[in-house]
Amino acid sequence: MKKGESLLAQKRQKDTNRVAAIFLAPVVILLVIYIFYPILETFRVSGFDWNGISSNPKFIGLDNWAKLFQDEKFWTAFLNNIKVMILSILIQIPLGIAMATFVEFAGKKSTIFKILWFIPMLMSSVAIGFLFTYALATNGGIISSISQLLGGGNVDLLGNPKTALYAVIGVIAWQFTPFYMVYCVAGYTNVSEEVYEASVIDGANKRQYFWHIALPLLKPTIKSAAILSMVGSLKYFDLVYVMTGGGPGSSTELMATYMYKLSFAQFNMGYGSAVAGGMFILISLISLVTMRILNGKKEDY
Amino acid sequence: MKKRMMRIAALAIAATMTLSLAACGGKDDGGGSAASNENVTENNSEGGSEEAPADNNNSSDGDKVITYWNIGTEGADKQALEYAVEEFNKNTKSGYTVENVPTQNDNYKEKLVIAMSSGECPDMYTSWSGGPMNEYIDSGFAQPLDDLYEEFGLKDKYMEAALAQATYNDKLYAVPTYNVSLAGIFYNKEMFEKYKLEVPTTVSELEAVCDALKKEGITPFALANAPKWTGSMYFQCLAARKGGLEPFQKAVAGEGTFEDECFQYAGEKIQEWVEKGYFPEGVNSLSEDDGQAKQLMYQETAGMLLCGSWYTGTFSSDSPEFYEKIGWFSFPKIDGSDADASIQIGTIGDQFVSFNCTGDKLKAAFECASYYSSDGAKELMVEVGKIPPTKDAGDLITDGVTKQILDAATNASSVQLWYDQYLPPAVAQVHLDTCQEMFGLTMKPDEAGKKFEEAMEEYLADK
Numbered sequence: 001m002k003k004g005e006s007l008l009a010q011k012r013q014k015d016t017n018r019v020a021a022i023f024l025a026p027v028v029i030l031l032v033i034y035i036f037y038p039i040l041e042t043f044r045v046s047g048f049d050w051n052g053i054s055s056n057p058k059f060i061g062l063d064n065w066a067k068l069f070q071d072e073k074f075w076t077a078f079l080n081n082i083k084v085m086i087l088s089i090l091i092q093i094p095l096g097i098a099m100a101t102f103v104e105f106a107g108k109k110s111t112i113f114k115i116l117w118f119i120p121m122l123m124s125s126v127a128i129g130f131l132f133t134y135a136l137a138t139n140g141g142i143i144s145s146i147s148q149l150l151g152g153g154n155v156d157l158l159g160n161p162k163t164a165l166y167a168v169i170g171v172i173a174w175q176f177t178p179f180y181m182v183y184c185v186a187g188y189t190n191v192s193e194e195v196y197e198a199s200v201i202d203g204a205n206k207r208q209y210f211w212h213i214a215l216p217l218l219k220p221t222i223k224s225a226a227i228l229s230m231v232g233s234l235k236y237f238d239l240v241y242v243m244t245g246g247g248p249g250s251s252t253e254l255m256a257t258y259m260y261k262l263s264f265a266q267f268n269m270g271y272g273s274a275v276a277g278g279m280f281i282l283i284s285l286i287s288l289v290t291m292r293i294l295n296g297k298k299e300d301y
Numbered sequence: 302m303k304k305r306m307m308r309i310a311a312l313a314i315a316a317t318m319t320l321s322l323a324a325c326g327g328k329d330d331g332g333g334s335a336a337s338n339e340n341v342t343e344n345n346s347e348g349g350s351e352e353a354p355a356d357n358n359n360s361s362d363g364d365k366v367i368t369y370w371n372i373g374t375e376g377a378d379k380q381a382l383e384y385a386v387e388e389f390n391k392n393t394k395s396g397y398t399v400e401n402v403p404t405q406n407d408n409y410k411e412k413l414v415i416a417m418s419s420g421e422c423p424d425m426y427t428s429w430s431g432g433p434m435n436e437y438i439d440s441g442f443a444q445p446l447d448d449l450y451e452e453f454g455l456k457d458k459y460m461e462a463a464l465a466q467a468t469y470n471d472k473l474y475a476v477p478t479y480n481v482s483l484a485g486i487f488y489n490k491e492m493f494e495k496y497k498l499e500v501p502t503t504v505s506e507l508e509a510v511c512d513a514l515k516k517e518g519i520t521p522f523a524l525a526n527a528p529k530w531t532g533s534m535y536f537q538c539l540a541a542r543k544g545g546l547e548p549f550q551k552a553v554a555g556e557g558t559f560e561d562e563c564f565q566y567a568g569e570k571i572q573e574w575v576e577k578g579y580f581p582e583g584v585n586s587l588s589e590d591d592g593q594a595k596q597l598m599y600q601e602t603a604g605m606l607l608c609g610s611w612y613t614g615t616f617s618s619d620s621p622e623f624y625e626k627i628g629w630f631s632f633p634k635i636d637g638s639d640a641d642a643s644i645q646i647g648t649i650g651d652q653f654v655s656f657n658c659t660g661d662k663l664k665a666a667f668e669c670a671s672y673y674s675s676d677g678a679k680e681l682m683v684e685v686g687k688i689p690p691t692k693d694a695g696d697l698i699t700d701g702v703t704k705q706i707l708d709a710a711t712n713a714s715s716v717q718l719w720y721d722q723y724l725p726p727a728v729a730q731v732h733l734d735t736c737q738e739m740f741g742l743t744m745k746p747d748e749a750g751k752k753f754e755e756a757m758e759e760y761l762a763d764k
Contacts, residue, residue, distance in 0.1 A: 049763075053417035054440035133591075138583025159527075159586030161743050247529065248585040249738040264411040266726040267436045269418070 039280065045273040052269030064274035074275060077253045078282065084169055084254070085233035089226055091173045096180025097222070101210060103181070104188045114185075121178040129242030132171045133158065161251035164244055168252055172239055176232070180225050187221030188214070223294045230290060234283045255279045367399045367666050369425040370413065371652065374403045377614050377685035381479040382427070382652070384681055385672035397665035399425070407590065417442055425666045427652040430466045430475065431722035432729060434653065438469050443655040445472040449667045458674045462716045463650035463690035476670040477650020479678075481688040481710050482609040483631070484534045484646040484719075487616070487702075490628045492519070492604050500628070504542070504570075504635045511579050514604045521579040523603035525587035525594035529733035530721045532571075532584070532740045534607055537646045537720055538632040539567035545640040546717050552754070553724065555761045559753035563640075568739050568746025575742055585741050599623060607632070609647060610706045614686035629702045631709045645713040648722070650690035724757075731756035 046064050050057035068074055099117055103110045120128070135142045138156040147155050157167040191214055199209050237256035240246065246253040246261070255275065263272030373382030386401045402423065404412055410433060416422055422442050428434045437443050450456045450473055456464070459477055467475040493500070493510075496517055501507040511521035526532040540549065544563025551557025552564075574580065581603065587593040595615060597603035606612065610629070617624040634642035654670045656663050672678055679689040683697045688707050695711070698704050710716065721729040735752050738744035 051436055051440060052414055053422075053437065053442065133586075133588065136586075137593075138586060139581065154582045156583035156586060159583040159741065161738070161741060164586075244586075245527070247527065247734070247737055248741045249734050249743060261730065264414050266730055267414070267433070268727060 042273045042276050042280070045270060046277045048270040050270040051267040052263060052272075053267070057270065060270070064271045065278075067271065068274050068278050073250060073253065073258060074255070074278065076250060077255045077258045080165060080252065081234050081236070081254050083165060084172065084236055085230050087166075087169045088172060088176070088233045089229050091169075092177045092180050092229055093222060093225055095173070095177045096225070097184050097215075097218070099177070099181040100184030100188060101214070103185060105206060114181075117181055118178045120175050121182075123175075125175065125238040126242050128171065128175055129239050132174075133243050136167055158244055159248055161248045164248060165252045168240055168243055171243070172233075172236070175239070176229070180229070183225050183228075184218060184221060187218045190221070191217045227287065227290060227294070231283060231287055234286065235279065255282075365397050367397050367425060367658070367662060367669070368402055368423040369399050369654075369666075369669070370402050370404060370409075370416075370423040371427040371654075372404060372406045372409050373401075374405055376618060377687060378479075379403065380685050381678070381682050381687055384678050385478075385669055385675075388672045388675065388677065389669035393665065393668060395661070395665035395668060397662065399666070399669050413437075422657045424658040424662065425654055425656055425670070427478065427654050428475070429651070429719075429722045430648065430653045431718050432725045433722070434475065434655065435469050436726070437655060438474050442657045443474045444657070444659065444663055445474060446476070446656070446667065447473050449664065453667065453671045455671060455674060458691050458693075460649055460690050460692055460694075460711070462710070462713070466649055466716075466718055467653050475653035475655045476667070476673065477690045478652045478654060478670075478673045479682050479687050479689065480611060480651035481649050481690050481694070481707065482611050482647045482651050483706055483710055483716070484538055484607060485610055485629055485631050485706065485709065486605050486607045487598070487612055488605045488628050488630070489598065489601060489626055491626050492601065493628070500630050501633050503633050504539075507633050508574075510604075511574070511577070515578060519601075520581050520597060520603040521605055522574075522581075523594045523597035523606040524580050524584050525589040525591075526580075526584045526737060526740050527586055527588045528590065529737045530719070531589050531594065531608065533721055533733055533736045534609075534646065534719075535571055535574075536564075536567045536736050536739075537717070538607065539570050539635075540564050541644050541646055541717065542632060542635045542640055542642060543567065543638055546644055546715060549717065549720075552757060555758070558750075559757060560747070560750040564750050564753070565746050568749055571736075571739050572742060572746065575740055580740070585737055595619070610688075610703075611651070613700070613702055613706070617686050627702060629705050641714050643709075643712055643714050645709055645716045646719065647710070647716055648718055649710060649716055725760050728753075728756045728760050 045057075047059060047061060048057035049060045049063070099113075103114050106113075123131075136157045138144055138154045138159060141155075143157060144154040147153065157163045195213060195217070196209065199213050204213070235256055236254055237260070240252055240254055241257055241260070244252045246257045256279065259272050259275040259279065262268045262275060266272075369386060371382045373379040382403070383401060386399045390398050410428075413422075413426060413428070417437070417440070428437065434443070455476070460481075463477040463481075464473065467473055467477055488500070492498075492514075496513055498510050498513055499506070501510050514521045524531055524535075540563045543566045544561065548557055548561040548563050552559045552561065575584075581587060581597060594603075594606060594608070595612075598606055598616075599620070613624075613627075613629075616627055631642075631645065634640070654673075656666050656670075658666055674689070674691055679691060679694070679697055682689045683694075683703075686700075686703070688694055688698065688703060688710075695704070695707055698707055717723070721733055723729075724732060732753050735744055735749035739746060739749050
């Protein structure tokens with residue numbers, strides 16, 4: 001009797017495994033083809049001196065990587081990425097929380113804001129890029145027009161190496177803040193109604209509720225939002241490519257735009273791959289360290 | 302429990318995002334090298350010769366379709382480039398047909414590189430000659446055409462400068478198509494009359510004109526320098542008028558240097574002009590593709606525009622009435638410089654067709670390209686405002702400005718292809734970046750020259 005049962009269990013287990021394998025197979029195959037294999041390929045190609053089209057790449061070992069470490073342009077680009085990352089987290093997430101809180105507190109009446117604020121998220125990055133290139137134009141752009149109304153001169157934001165990066169960061173914030181708003185709105189739904197009612201009964205006003213109850217409960221949401229924003233900023237490409245192309249000079253060059261230029265415009269696929277590999281390592285490292293720090297502290301409510 | 306779930310979710314999301322990034326970077330690279338492996342095996346089986354066609358999929362057996370990539374997506378470019386294809390498909394006895402695949406100019410180069418790296422290189426494709434074309438040739442994506450030129454009797458038809466720009470390592474690798482473009486200055490004739498200005502013959506006269514326009518509240522030069530190559534034309538013209546072409550050619554060969562006096566002069570002059578307000582405000586953020594330079598001309602808030610002479614077509618198709626107001630002069634000589642002022646910067650035969658096929662297919666493709674120098678094609682080109690790069694172009698052209706440009710081209714002692722096309726792409730990038738920074742006054746000419754030279758030396762050292 002017992003033996004039969006265990007046989008049955010074994011058979012069932014086997015079946016489950018087989019079904020699991022069948023269901024997982026498409027995902028695993030796609031992951032391998034489109035993610036794992038290209039990553040390995042990138043690292044392999046980075047060992048070659050190759051223009052991307054010729055049939056005989058020359059193996060040069062770690063020369064590309066040695067060059068990468070000394071490449072001023074790459075580290076400038078990395079620094080720019082770090083600036084984008086820090087400012088994105090500092091601007092987008094607090095704004096997102098503020099907007100979500102407003103929407104949450106104002107209830108149904110605020111649906112119109114929810115919709116309006118979400119619109120930037122629905123637009124394609126390239127369209128946003130073009131839109132803002134015009135809005136920030138020195139002649140006849142919005143900023144310049146306002147400045148002239150106030151008696152100032154034209155303002156050249158994108159053409160000035162000192163301000164171009166910050167102008168782009170502002171546009172990135174415009175695009176992505178709504179995403180963090182929605183993210184936090186979702187976070188709020190996780191905070192149960194009872195907690196709010198209990199705090200009201202205990203005599204907390206809305207402000208106290210936000211600072212002492214809602215915000216701590218939103219912490220996990222904020223943490224993952226921060227990680228999302230961080231990784232997103234480090235691999236950022238499209239708006240910069242459309243708005244400045246990395247210029248003026250290399251003042252808005254990011255790792256991804258640099259990689260693209262090297263690989264496809266300058267016929268330097270080998271080194272471009274080394275840059276891609278460098279990006280991969282740097283982003284992974286930063287993400288791992290941050291996640292360690294953020295998740296290391298044990299807190300419970 | 303909830304917290305744990307959140308943590309796992311965050312980790313998963315972060316991991317996917319990092320990975321998908323690498324996939325973006327890697328996918329193209331990876332795909333490319335995979336294809337290159339195929340190329341290696343194929344070429345090995347053909348003896349591994351450098352010039353074996355790297356043509357995997359479109360192998361000629363039984364396949365009678367020739368794919369042809371070019372940038373003729375709209376307007377005059379489309380008309381002129383399509384013409385040869387239509388004529389060929391109508392008249393040919395070769396049994397082949399040509400499939401025309403036009404691509405948007407801006408992304409054309411990248412698309413071509415990706416196609417080549419993944420073994421999908423078209424049988425015929427156009428390029429701007431220079432550095433990138435040499436890369437294609439070195440990588441085995443173009444065939445030498447001297448024999449076919451003889452067979453079809455094309456050599457005598459084209460201007461020598463056009464053939465020179467289609468040549469690499471003393472062999473012809475491309476067929477010029479539909480235009481002659483020189484860097485020159487377009488100006489508003491009405492405006493010059495109104496303010497009693499003469500067409501300048503020297504740079505100091507040019508500066509006097511600029512000062513006079515400036516006084517009237519008009520921006521002397523319309524320039525949109527976001528794409529960088531537009532501003533680079535000023536640099537190229539100034540350097541060529543100061544020192545001729547020898548310093549440039551020597552620097553490219555590694556015998557001279559980009560820190561030479563003439564490049565220094567060009568940089569200093571540009572910065573002097575920026576400081577004097579000869580260029581529009583925010584020049585480095587204005588976009589050429591969006592027409593922000595020509596708009597200044599149309600609004601008549603700018604008096605002159607230095608650019609490639611394809612602008613004749615742009616002006617005349619945008620507004621024939623405005624085109625009436627336009628005059629043209631070649632970049633004036635520099636006072637006290639003995640450099641040959643007939644030298645021009647530009648391209649003779651703009652858009653060069655190269656071929657990635659062999660045997661009968663190559664012959665058929667070449668036959669197609671030969672229609673670009675047929676009488677019908679030349680008439681069409683002239684009609685749509687282009688200058689055919691053939692010796693008899695002068696007989697066909699009646700338009701005053703176009704005639705002037707053609708004369709400048711035929712009288713030029715030599716024509717230097719645009720730096721950003723001619724130089725190896727990595728060096729060109731450094732030149733464009735530093736030149737734009739000079740316009741932004743964030744880099745001094747000596748520093749720019751140093752970086753330019755370093756990039757060139759690095760390239761030559763790797764060679």
